[in-house]
Amino acid sequence: MRKLLVASLIAAASAVLATQALAATRSVKVGDDYFVRKGSAPTVTVKKGTTVTWRFAGRDMHNVAVTKGPVKFHSSYKTSGTYSKRVTRTGTYTIVCSIHEPDMRMKLRVTR
Numbered sequence: 001m002r003k004l005l006v007a008s009l010i011a012a013a014s015a016v017l018a019t020q021a022l023a024a025t026r027s028v029k030v031g032d033d034y035f036v037r038k039g040s041a042p043t044v045t046v047k048k049g050t051t052v053t054w055r056f057a058g059r060d061m062h063n064v065a066v067t068k069g070p071v072k073f074h075s076s077y078k079t080s081g082t083y084s085k086r087v088t089r090t091g092t093y094t095i096v097c098s099i100h101e102p103d104m105r106m107k108l109r110v111t112r
């Protein structure tokens with residue numbers, strides 16, 4: 001009985017580790033004043049469960065704010081560092097920098 005318990009605990013721990021190893025991440029650059037690259041608003045597509053990390057790479061202050069989407073979230077205003085969000089709801093998110101919208105915006109598509 002005890003052996004069985006230990007075996008199932010090990011199995012459960014391995015499953016957690018395997019899930020973490022498979023968990024997808026996606027990096028999105030935050031520049032002056034754009035997401036990903038200069039020019040038109042990009043669309044970034046990720047699978048549900050992906051952790052999206054916005055990297056603040058410009059000199060000016062920006063934020064990441066959902067104005068439309070299945071769930072709303074936003075970062076603080078930052079000039080450096082990162083902001084991460086694990087997206088668990090599928091759909092299309094309109095994301096802006098509150099300071100530089102409508103110029104600075106992107107779409108995030110979260111698929112199954």
Ligand SMILES: [Cu+2]
Nearest residue numbers: 062097099100
């Ligand atoms: Cu901005």
